[in-house]
Amino acid sequence: MAVEETVDHPRRHVRLSGAYNVRDLGGYPTADGRRVRWGRVYRGGALHAATASDIAALVARDLRVICDFRSGPERVSAPNTWASLHGIELWGLADEAVVGDSRHVLDAALSSVEETRALMTRSYEKIPFDQAPSYAATFGRIARGELPLLFHCSAGKDRSGVAAALLLAALGVRRGDVVKDYLLSRAERQRIEEVFIADPRHAKAVQNQARAWAPLMDSEPEYLTAMFGAVEARRGSIEAYFEQDLGIDAAGLRALRDELLE
Numbered sequence: 001m002a003v004e005e006t007v008d009h010p011r012r013h014v015r016l017s018g019a020y021n022v023r024d025l026g027g028y029p030t031a032d033g034r035r036v037r038w039g040r041v042y043r044g045g046a047l048h049a050a051t052a053s054d055i056a057a058l059v060a061r062d063l064r065v066i067c068d069f070r071s072g073p074e075r076v077s078a079p080n081t082w083a084s085l086h087g088i089e090l091w092g093l094a095d096e097a098v099v100g101d102s103r104h105v106l107d108a109a110l111s112s113v114e115e116t117r118a119l120m121t122r123s124y125e126k127i128p129f130d131q132a133p134s135y136a137a138t139f140g141r142i143a144r145g146e147l148p149l150l151f152h153c154s155a156g157k158d159r160s161g162v163a164a165a166l167l168l169a170a171l172g173v174r175r176g177d178v179v180k181d182y183l184l185s186r187a188e189r190q191r192i193e194e195v196f197i198a199d200p201r202h203a204k205a206v207q208n209q210a211r212a213w214a215p216l217m218d219s220e221p222e223y224l225t226a227m228f229g230a231v232e233a234r235r236g237s238i239e240a241y242f243e244q245d246l247g248i249d250a251a252g253l254r255a256l257r258d259e260l261l262e
Helices: 003-007 052-059 072-077 103-109 113-130 132-143 159-171 175-198 200-206 221-235 238-246 250-260
Strands: 041-044 065-068 089-092 149-152
Touching: 003 175, 041 159, 065 132, 089 132, 113 132, 113 159, 113 221, 113 238, 132 149, 132 159, 132 238, 132 250, 149 159, 159 175, 159 221, 159 238, 159 250, 175 200, 175 221, 221 238, 238 250
Parallel strands: 041 149, 065 089, 065 149
Antiparallel strands: none
16 A cells, blocks of 8 residues: 555545544554554544544544643643543643643734744744643553553644654654644644634634734744654654653554554
């Protein structure tokens, strides 16, 4: 199967009505000749508005765990009220945790499109380290076989996009394929922007006539390049990042790969 066929495989996209950008991370080949298993790990946007049919579709995938990367205020304002009703463990940050909340960068994103793009690049350099508690909790569960598992943030492209990229890289998926997976979020850009504009918390940004905030909606290769560059500059390798920042050593990485590769 060609790489492009793998990226656009019909099994990849989980089509829902009240949630979006939900995808299966399976199917990608690794440098050592293995392949990521389908139906084990999913990534996506927020699930609080999932419809009854959406919930039924997700429950049918036998999810054991949902890891919510949203900040405490984001989660409290739009909670997932259905997961526990179906026996799914719901993990999230403490209610007071504000790391990753987009409202804290909006004021800095209103000067110009160029500055917002630079701001996004700088943000991606920080995400692996700011989100380390969330990633440690999530990847640790995967290594322990608590699967199938779904992780998500708000739009499913930044915090979740970095998590997916780091996980695929740790599994041995080639960097080019990792980037192509990340860029699949571009197909959801219009919906991401519609949700952003509709959120009353973003009213000040929406009033900006120059749309200086627009790069916040984008999924750009240079964002992911900056993220990997920061990890490799500060830690030397993906494996060292997993051990030093996530507490997942060589044995833990082997367990992760054993669970997800075939």
